[in-house]
Amino acid sequence: MFRSRNSKVLSALASVIFLEQNSWEFKMLKGKTALITGSTSGIGLGIAEGLAKEGVNLVLNGFGDAAEIEALRVRLENTYHVKAIYDGADMSKGDQIEAMMKHAAETFGGVDILVNNAGIQHVCPIEEFPVAKWDAIIAINLSSAFHTTRLAVPYMKEKHWGRIINVASAHALVASPFKSAYVAAKHGILGLTKTVALEVATHGVTVNAICPGYVLTPLVEKQIPDTAKARGMTEEQVKRDVLLAAQPTKQFVTVEQIAGTTIFLSSDAAASITGTHIAVEGGWVAH
Numbered sequence: 001m002f003r004s005r006n007s008k009v010l011s012a013l014a015s016v017i018f019l020e021q022n023s024w025e026f027k028m029l030k031g032k033t034a035l036i037t038g039s040t041s042g043i044g045l046g047i048a049e050g051l052a053k054e055g056v057n058l059v060l061n062g063f064g065d066a067a068e069i070e071a072l073r074v075r076l077e078n079t080y081h082v083k084a085i086y087d088g089a090d091m092s093k094g095d096q097i098e099a100m101m102k103h104a105a106e107t108f109g110g111v112d113i114l115v116n117n118a119g120i121q122h123v124c125p126i127e128e129f130p131v132a133k134w135d136a137i138i139a140i141n142l143s144s145a146f147h148t149t150r151l152a153v154p155y156m157k158e159k160h161w162g163r164i165i166n167v168a169s170a171h172a173l174v175a176s177p178f179k180s181a182y183v184a185a186k187h188g189i190l191g192l193t194k195t196v197a198l199e200v201a202t203h204g205v206t207v208n209a210i211c212p213g214y215v216l217t218p219l220v221e222k223q224i225p226d227t228a229k230a231r232g233m234t235e236e237q238v239k240r241d242v243l244l245a246a247q248p249t250k251q252f253v254t255v256e257q258i259a260g261t262t263i264f265l266s267s268d269a270a271a272s273i274t275g276t277h278i279a280v281e282g283g284w285v286a287h
């Protein structure tokens with residue numbers, strides 16, 4: 001009798017502790033460090049802002065006007081009370097990536113959340129595709145993630161916690177004509193995601209990809225005038241009939257939605273999600 005009452009009390013206590021632990025676990029991102037490649041613009045900037053809101057310290061990276069980047073860094077620090085540093089490493093250069101990872105380690109000890117996001121695009125038929133563009137896209141959109149990942153993993157293993165999130169694309173799952181290098185790189189990054197996930201699975205480290213559909217960022221905006229010219233369309237027609245043609249929602253995905261998915265994948269709720277992708281593409285690949 002005493003025993004059974006006692007076990008009831010114990011189980012009630014256990015549920016309270018479980019609930020408290022669970023709500024505490026959702027706040028676990030505070031004080032962690034994220035490195036987001038290509039975070040001076042578009043999706044990367046949205047992810048940096050979203051993680052900073054959760055109390056995550058930042059290593060920003062990407063190109064842009066030095067004064068504007070410094071203003072961004074200071075704004076993120078002051079708004080969210082986190083520490084943010086900037087490293088302008090060129091993601092097409094292995095030695096600069098190594099120096100950036102060293103810079104992050106010297107400042108924060110290491111990187112807990114690695115977001116491989118930097119990317120470029122070039123649209124051209126295969127027989128005219130400039131070789132230099134192919135090399136640049138493979139280097140920035142694919143090989144840079146190999147370098148950051150190989151350098152981030154030892155610290156994550158040591159801490160027995162880590163999140164690697166690769167911003168891939170719906171073009172990691174399906175192809176479109178004239179985007180050979182981009183589609184090849186994005187399919188490649190899914191392969192890297194799965195392979196590294198298997199290698200680090202017992203170390204508290206998850207590796208996943210996010211596959212966005214069209215998000216209206218500078219990368220996409222730059223394609224609109226050329227496509228309009230090439231197809232004899234207005235820019236509005238290009239948005240509706242070309243870009244959003246395959247996106248059943250007929251809405252652009254937002255950077256906030258990609259940031260929210262990144263925060264979810266970083267949380268403990270996603271600790272058992274690894275080696276896979278989340279498509280945030282308005283139903284594109286359901287066709």
Ligand code: NAD
Nearest residue numbers: 038040041042043062063090091118119169214215217219
């Ligand atoms: P964006 O052009 O707005 O931003 C790209 C970022 O990468 C910028 O900060 C830029 O400075 C940086 N960058 C480019 N080259 C670099 C280099 N060599 N070294 C370091 N930084 C470099 O583009 P975005 O749309 O925000 O794209 C971000 C990622 O999302 C890319 O990997 C892209 O392929 C992917 N994506 C975008 C869309 C979309 O519709 N916008 C859809 C699917 C996937």
